[in-house]
Every structure is written in C-alpha cells, then in structure tokens.
Amino acid sequence: MLFNSLEFAIFLPIVFILYWFATNKNLKVQNLLLVASSYLFYGWWDWRFLSLIMFSTLVDYSIGCLLFNQENKIRRKGLLWISIIVNLGLLGVFKYYNWFLDSLYYAIPSLKVVTGFNTLDILLPVGISFYTFQTLSYTIDVYKRKLEPTKDLIAFSAFVSFFPQLVAGPIERATNLLPQFYTKRKFSYPLAVDGLKQILWGLFKKMVIADNCAEYANLIFNNSNDYSGSTLVLGAFFFAFQIYGDFSGYSDIAIGTSRLFGFNLMQNFAFPYFSRDIAEFWRRWHISLSTWFRDYLYIPLGGSKGGLGMKIRNTFIIFIVSGFWHGANWTFIIWGGLNALYFLPLLLFKKNRNNLNIIADGDFLPSFKEFFGVIITFTLTVFAWIFFRAENISHAISYIGEIFSPSLLSIPQLPKKSLIIVALVAFFMIIEWIGRENAFAIEKLKFANTRVIRWCFYSFIIYLIGMFMQTSQTDFIYFQF
Numbered sequence: 001m002l003f004n005s006l007e008f009a010i011f012l013p014i015v016f017i018l019y020w021f022a023t024n025k026n027l028k029v030q031n032l033l034l035v036a037s038s039y040l041f042y043g044w045w046d047w048r049f050l051s052l053i054m055f056s057t058l059v060d061y062s063i064g065c066l067l068f069n070q071e072n073k074i075r076r077k078g079l080l081w082i083s084i085i086v087n088l089g090l091l092g093v094f095k096y097y098n099w100f101l102d103s104l105y106y107a108i109p110s111l112k113v114v115t116g117f118n119t120l121d122i123l124l125p126v127g128i129s130f131y132t133f134q135t136l137s138y139t140i141d142v143y144k145r146k147l148e149p150t151k152d153l154i155a156f157s158a159f160v161s162f163f164p165q166l167v168a169g170p171i172e173r174a175t176n177l178l179p180q181f182y183t184k185r186k187f188s189y190p191l192a193v194d195g196l197k198q199i200l201w202g203l204f205k206k207m208v209i210a211d212n213c214a215e216y217a218n219l220i221f222n223n224s225n226d227y228s229g230s231t232l233v234l235g236a237f238f239f240a241f242q243i244y245g246d247f248s249g250y251s252d253i254a255i256g257t258s259r260l261f262g263f264n265l266m267q268n269f270a271f272p273y274f275s276r277d278i279a280e281f282w283r284r285w286h287i288s289l290s291t292w293f294r295d296y297l298y299i300p301l302g303g304s305k306g307g308l309g310m311k312i313r314n315t316f317i318i319f320i321v322s323g324f325w326h327g328a329n330w331t332f333i334i335w336g337g338l339n340a341l342y343f344l345p346l347l348l349f350k351k352n353r354n355n356l357n358i359i360a361d362g363d364f365l366p367s368f369k370e371f372f373g374v375i376i377t378f379t380l381t382v383f384a385w386i387f388f389r390a391e392n393i394s395h396a397i398s399y400i401g402e403i404f405s406p407s408l409l410s411i412p413q414l415p416k417k418s419l420i421i422v423a424l425v426a427f428f429m430i431i432e433w434i435g436r437e438n439a440f441a442i443e444k445l446k447f448a449n450t451r452v453i454r455w456c457f458y459s460f461i462i463y464l465i466g467m468f469m470q471t472s473q474t475d476f477i478y479f480q481f
Contacts, residue, residue, distance in 0.1 A: 001044035003253045004207055005473050011041065012257065019261055020187050027184050031158045034181075034261070038163035042127070049125040052090060057160045059086050060135040064142045064149030064156075076143060083139040087132045094124055096328045127167035129325060133292055135160055138174035140296055147175050155181040164257040168250045168476055170268040170288035177265070185262030194443065195259030197458075201442050202252030204461050206476070207469040209428050210245030212421045213238040214474070216414065221389055224399050229408035232399055234418075239389045240382045241425050244273065246477040247286070252440055271436045273381075273429070274359050276373030278342040279352035281381060289325070293318050304347060315347055316340045326388075331396060335387040342380055358437055424468070 001007050015037045023030040043050050063083045070076050138159075141147040150156050159178045165171075220227055220235030227235070251268035258265045268288050275281035282290050298318045304311050316337065323336020346352040359374070360366040366374065383400075390396035435441035442461075448454040 001041050002473055002475065003250065003257075004203065004469075007044065011037075012260075016260055024185075024187075027182075028152075028154055030185070031152075031154045031181055034158045034163070035154060035161060038158070038161035038166060041163040042161065042166055045126050046123070052125055052128065053131060053161055056087060056090065056132065056135050057157050059083065060139050060160075061150070061153055061156050063139050065151065067139070067142050068149045080139060080143045083136065087136050091128055091132050094128060100328075130169050130171055131160055131166060133171050133289075134174075137171070137292065137296065138178070141174055147178075150178060150182075152182070162258075162263075164254040164261075164263075165265055168247070168254070169286075170251055170254065170266050171292055172265060172288065177263070180263050188262065191259050191262065195256040197442055198252045198256030198259070198440050200256075200458065200461055201440055202249040202254075202256060204465055205245040205249030205252065205428070207249075207465050208245075208424060210242050210249060210477070211470045211474050212424065212468055213242040213245065214477075216418055216421065217242050217389070221391075221399070224395070224402065227402075227413055228410045229403045229405050230410050231412040231414060232403050233408070234412050234414060236382050236386050236389075236403075238421070240273075240378075240385050241428075243385065243388075243477055244269075245428070250476045255440075267439055271432055271441075273378055274374055274433065274436055275377050276355045276359060276370055277346055277351070277377055278339065278380065279346045280355040281377055282339070282343070283356075289322070293322055297321065308348070311347060312344065315344055319343065330393055331387045331390050334393060334396070335384050338384045338387065342384070361437075424464070 001011060015033070018033055019030060023033050039050055039053075042053065060083055063079050067076060067079055070079065138147070138156075142149045155178065158181050159172075159174065162172075162177070217235055217238040220231060221239065224232060224235070248269035255265045255268070266288055268286060270284040270287065272281050272284035275284055298314055301314045301317060302310050303314060306314075319336040319340035320333055321336070323332040323334070323339075326332045326335075343352070346354075355373075359370050386399055387393075387396045390399060432441045434446055435443060438444050442457075445454055445457060448457055
C-alpha cells in the first residue's frame with residue numbers, strides 16, 4: 001500500500017478511528033490493532049512476504065528471551081550469531097544471491113558448469129533491508145545489555161511491523177520505539193496537527209518535487225547517448241532532487257503518521273543539501289541508517305581511534321557496506337567508495353566534526369565560506385549520484401564522459417515545461433532554507449505570523465499537489481532497496 005494512494009487515504013482514517021475510539025481503553029488490544037493494520041498494509045503488496053516478517057519477529061523475540069536468562073558468554077555470543085545469520089541470511093538470499101552468482105560466473109564462466117547452481121526467480125520483498133536492520137538492533141542491544149528483552153510478543157510484533165516506517169524507515173532502534181508500545185498513549189491535538197503538517201510536506205516532496213523531477217531524470221538517464229553534456233548535468237540535478245524529495249518525503253509521511261497515533265520517530269533527514277562538507281552531509285542524510293552503521297559496525301571496528309591504516313580501512317568499510325546495503329549492483333559499491341574518498345581527507349585532518357551547528361545559525365544568509373562549502377558539497381554529491389542512478393558502471397562512465405566534453409557548453413535540450421519544475425525546486429529549497437532550524441521545513445512558518453497566512457500557505461501546497469501530481473501512482477524510490 002502506497003502513502004500516495006487512494007487505498008491509504010481510506011486505510012489511515014479507519015485505523016485512526018478504531019485506534020482512538022474503539023481500542024484506546026486497552027493497551028494490548030490497541031497494539032494488536034497496530035499489528036493487524038501493519039500486516040494488512042504490508043500484505044497489500046504480496047501477502048506471501050508476511051511470513052518473512054513473522055519469522056524474523058519470532059526468531060528475534062525468542063533469542064531476546066533466551067539471552068535474558070543466559071550468563072554463559074559463549075552461548076550468549078552463539079545466540080547473537082544465530083540472529084545475525086538468520087536475518088542477514090534471508091536478506092542475502094532475496095537481495096544478493098542472484099547478483100553474487102552472476103558476478104561469479106562473469107568472472108569465472110566455467111564455474112557455472114562445475115557448480116550447476118542457477119539464479120533464482122524470486123522477488124525482492126519490499127522493505128526487507130529496513131525491518132531486518134531494525135530487528136537486528138534489538139538483539140544486539142539485548143546482547144550488550146543496553147536493553148531488557150520484552151516478554152510482550154504483541155508489543156514486539158508491533159515494533160517490528162509498525163506500518164508507518166515498515167517499508168522505508170526510519171530504521172528505529174528498539175531502545176527508542178519499543179518502550180513506546182508499553183506506555184498508554186493519550187491523544188494529543190498539537191502532536192496530531194504537527195503530524196498532519198509533516199504529512200502534507202512529505203506529500204509535496206514526493207508528488208510535486210520527486211515525481212516531476214523523476215520524469216526528466218528518467219528521460220535523460222535512459223537516453224543519455226542522445227543528449228549533450230549540459231543536458232546530462234541537468235539530468236543529474238533532477239535525480240538529486242528526485243531521490244531527496246522521494247526518500248525524505250516518505251520519512252516525513254512516516255513520522256507524521258506516527259504522531260497521529262501518539263508515537264515519536266527519529267528524524268531521518270535534516271536538510272542535507274545545505275551541508276558544508278561531506279561529513280555534515282552524512283550526519284544529515286538517512287540519519288537512521290548512518291547512525292546504525294556507526295554504532296553497530298564502525299565503532300566495533302575501532303572507529304577513528306586507531307592508526308592511520310585502521311582509520312582508512314574503517315572509513316572504506318562503512319561506506320562500501322552502506323553502498324552494498326542499497327542494492328546488488330557494482331554501481332552502489334562505487335558510489336559508496338566515492339563517498340569514502342570524499343570523507344577521508346576530513347577524517348585524516350580531523351575536520352570531520354567542524355560543522356555541527358546549523359548553517360547560518362542565527363542569520364538569514366550564509367557567509368561566503370558557508371555558501372562555497374554548500375556548493376562544493378552539493379556538486380560532489382550530485383556527481384556521486386550519477387553512479388547511484390546509472391544502470392551499470394559503463395553507463396555511468398559514458399554519462400560522465402559526455403558531461404566533460406565540449407557539449408557541456410551547449411544549451412540544454414529539454415522542453416520548456418522543465419523550467420516550471422526548476423522553479424518548483426527553487427521554491428521548495430527556499431521553504432526548506434527558511435525552516436532549516438526545525439525538524440521539518442513547515443513545522444513553524446516564520447513568515448506566517450497569522451492563522452490566515454498559514455492556512456493560505458497550506459492551501460497553496462495542496463493546490464500545487466493537485467496541479468502537479470502524476471495521473472498514475474508512483475512507487476517510492478527506496479522500495480527497491
């Protein structure tokens with residue numbers, strides 16, 4: 001079920017009414033409603049994949065219970081590895097098995113005859129990368145004794161399958177989200193209004209910015225041999241705002257929807273395109289995944305505390321694994337490695353934590369140094385996105401090769417309608433800039449000091465959604481990851 005679908009527009013009010021008016025007197029029944037609603041939400045794509053969520057839930061719930069009473073260090077570690085192998089094993093089969101075999105047979109063709117293994121005709125379950133990491137965080141935290149295991153299977157099932165963030169995050173930690181299922185929720189009008197505003201902004205990001213940028217990004221990337229270097233630059237630009245609007249839009253809708261039910265999810269995007277260096281960008285982009293890798297991979301490997309060799313190794317590991325998490329394609333690995341190269345000088349010269357505050361903090365406009373840093377960081381990010389979007393490495397190389405050709409100086413070959421999309425992106429970024437100190441751009445409208453102005457602005461956003469939304473439903477881009 002898509003957030004931007006008629007089905008969800010019917011589904012959400014029904015669940016909301018049942019949640020607050022029919023089950024609000026009994027916490028366990030309320031949680032059970034969330035589990036049933038989440039399974040319906042997820043099963044709308046393919047009910048067969050519900051068995052994977054149920055299996056993963058039961059495995060990690062059982063291991064958590066066993067860890068609680070187990071003091072033997074070897075057995076505890078064995079239980080943890082069972083959880084890791086089961087969860088990553090499922091992820092590996094569905095997401096990487098065919099890619100691994102294809103890569104192996106391409107490198108050594110004779111192996112196909114010797115082994116006799118064939119690729120599998122299987123679909124990638126939607127959201128498997130997200131809920132796998134969410135359940136893993138639970139068992140790891142229980143193993144490290146940062147969290148007591150739950151004995152409430154319904155609450156744990158609701159934590160794993162919570163429908164607002166099930167498919168594309170944020171990847172919640174059990175330490176944050178799970179305790180919220182133990183506590184009786186009370187309806188909060190301000191929290192619900194805040195949630196509706198975030199949902200509205202998320203829909204604008206997705207249906208106006210992302211979907212319209214996707215139209216031109218797909219046209220240019222899918223026919224890159226037919227376009228000039230200047231047009232290819234625009235294609236990369238359109239994809240940069242497609243993926244940001246699409247993914248951060250999903251996160252906004254997920255967080256806003258959660259607030260309607262009395263839950264607080266972590267912020268997943270913090271205006272990343274206003275970052276002044278790559279380190280700041282990765283503190284602001286897909287925060288739930290970046291911090292997951294930091295806490296469960298980078299720090300256990302030694303982080304940045306070791307020698308020069310260890311620092312370089314750990315940096316490349318974290319970024320390449322992040323690229324690999326996104327999908328079974330060498331382009332994602334190159335994208336991760338490229339970001340590691342961007343990040344490494346900042347780490348080695350101890351400048352990776354220079355920009356911890358908000359850009360232009362307390363001022364309306366950035367300094368020249370900040371503005372220059374944003375332009376350089378955005379340019380490097382857009383360049384890396386070319387590998388992320390390209391079909392394969394040769395496509396990315398040919399795309400980049402044409403950009404750095406004399407045709408870069410030509411006039412872009414796009415219809416005039418694309419100028420409207422550029423104007424919408426400019427409007428979008430202005431609003432994001434004005435609201436950059438908040439959790440989301442329109443949380444507090446500084447330019448709207450009266451209710452009339454605020455409602456005029458919200459009405460204008462709704463008007464833009466109605467004017468520029470696609471006639472057919474469009475998937476969120478991160479569903480493929």
